[in-house]
Amino acid sequence: MWFLAAASLLLHPGDPLPPLKPGDTLTLAPGVHAGPWTIETPDVRLVAEPGAVLDGGGAGSALVLAAPGVVVENLAVRGVGRETDFYAPDAAVWLVDCPDCVVRGLVAEDVTTGVRVEESPRVRVEACRLTGLGDAPGITLYRAPVSLVQGNRVEAFLDGIYMEYTSGSQALGNRAVRSTRYGYHLMFSRNVEIARNRVERGRVGSAVMYGAEAWVHDNVFTGHVGPLAFGLLVHEQNDSVFERNRVEGNTVGMLVVSSRGGRFQGNELLGNGFGVLVQREREKGSSALRFTGNLFQGNVYDLAVDDPEAKVSMRGNRYDRVRALDLDRDGAVDLPYVPSSSYALFTSRQPDLSLFALGPGMLLWERIEGQVPALQYMTLADPAPRPAAGTRQGAAPWGWLLVALGVGGGLWLRS
Numbered sequence: 001m002w003f004l005a006a007a008s009l010l011l012h013p014g015d016p017l018p019p020l021k022p023g024d025t026l027t028l029a030p031g032v033h034a035g036p037w038t039i040e041t042p043d044v045r046l047v048a049e050p051g052a053v054l055d056g057g058g059a060g061s062a063l064v065l066a067a068p069g070v071v072v073e074n075l076a077v078r079g080v081g082r083e084t085d086f087y088a089p090d091a092a093v094w095l096v097d098c099p100d101c102v103v104r105g106l107v108a109e110d111v112t113t114g115v116r117v118e119e120s121p122r123v124r125v126e127a128c129r130l131t132g133l134g135d136a137p138g139i140t141l142y143r144a145p146v147s148l149v150q151g152n153r154v155e156a157f158l159d160g161i162y163m164e165y166t167s168g169s170q171a172l173g174n175r176a177v178r179s180t181r182y183g184y185h186l187m188f189s190r191n192v193e194i195a196r197n198r199v200e201r202g203r204v205g206s207a208v209m210y211g212a213e214a215w216v217h218d219n220v221f222t223g224h225v226g227p228l229a230f231g232l233l234v235h236e237q238n239d240s241v242f243e244r245n246r247v248e249g250n251t252v253g254m255l256v257v258s259s260r261g262g263r264f265q266g267n268e269l270l271g272n273g274f275g276v277l278v279q280r281e282r283e284k285g286s287s288a289l290r291f292t293g294n295l296f297q298g299n300v301y302d303l304a305v306d307d308p309e310a311k312v313s314m315r316g317n318r319y320d321r322v323r324a325l326d327l328d329r330d331g332a333v334d335l336p337y338v339p340s341s342s343y344a345l346f347t348s349r350q351p352d353l354s355l356f357a358l359g360p361g362m363l364l365w366e367r368i369e370g371q372v373p374a375l376q377y378m379t380l381a382d383p384a385p386r387p388a389a390g391t392r393q394g395a396a397p398w399g400w401l402l403v404a405l406g407v408g409g410g411l412w413l414r415s
Contacts, residue, residue: 010027038064104126112132113157130152139154140159167191288311
């Protein structure tokens with residue numbers, strides 16, 4: 001039996017894509033290379049030298065990877081087609097039936113989609129710099145379990161990063177900016193780690209939906225203001241942990257809908273219209289949630305629960321409105337604190353009421369409601385609250401405006 005040794009090939013602009021053997025390394029010299037290209041040979045490594053660009057010709061995806069173990073590094077792509085179908089957009093790089101493949105250091109500007117992955121487990125998408133046209137996702141993983149999306153920057157796509165049926169995967173250290181829908185969007189997956197990402201200034205926010213056992217930690221969700229805007233939506237997502245996230249300057253910090261077994265611990269909810277809003281979707285179950293050790297500071301409303309059957313446990317959280325009465329000096333305030341009110345609930349349904357939120361009458365209403373047992377929301381009382389004094393200030397004095405601009409989550413769920 002004869003075996004052909006793997007080769008190292010240097011490709012200059014104008015050269016066609018040569019026949020490839022498993023294990024070949026293909027290096028692109030500086031200049032513009034005419035695509036589109038398809039690689040269907042396993043374990044090929046394509047490396048672009050600085051200044052090398054693949055031009056897809058403006059129709060379809062510029063580079064298609066359709067074999068196991070293909071690695072693409074430091075490639076710049078232009079000339080991607082304009083098909084915007086959510087599940088079949090034209091992409092700078094499209095991976096299909098491409099297990100164990102890697103796309104690293106891709107640069108693609110003003111493209112429909114940056115990286116599209118489907119039916120390809122154990123994929124790695126790393127250190128890419130992508131800007132879009134707002135019509136399709138920047139990075140899509142569909143049926144790509146046990147994959148890694150790490151260190152990418154995606155800007156001005158429909159969804160910055162979209163992951164569906166990607167159980168056992170990780171999204172780490174990415175940045176999504178100015179998404180026209182979700183910055184980060186996870187659906188129908190279990191045991192996914194979402195960590196150290198930053199999502200900012202998108203039209204809607206980020207969403208973790210229809211799955212279980214996600215670990216969402218050390219992320220930043222900031223600057224989502226307007227109708228339907230929230231930092232993070234947790235929708236029918238069960239048995240998941242949300243910890244040490246910073247959620248700042250959103251109309252709704254965290255919108256939790258019909259989710260059970262959620263643990264929220266050590267998060268910072270700063271300067272939002274609502275820190276946390278809990279709702280129930282029609283004909284779906286109620287939420288069961290536990291909040292411990294979180295910081296609520298500078299929000300117009302720390303908590304609103306628009307579901308009488310929800311089970312929301314609050315314990316040992318820090319609040320900027322709690323009175324620091326600690327006679328036994330155990331670090332916790334001696335009296336229970338209720339971080340919600342009926343007015344917060346009314347405002348979640350009718351955002352215009354937020355215009356009166358910080359007025360003397362409304363503050364008196366909330367104080368009375370928190371002190372008179374007959375009116376108190378005792379199921380939401382934190383029995384061991386802690387003052388937020390000494391922590392950094394996250395409050396915006398115009399925070400009520402975030403609510404007035406529209407608590408779209410409530411309006412949307414009831415539509």
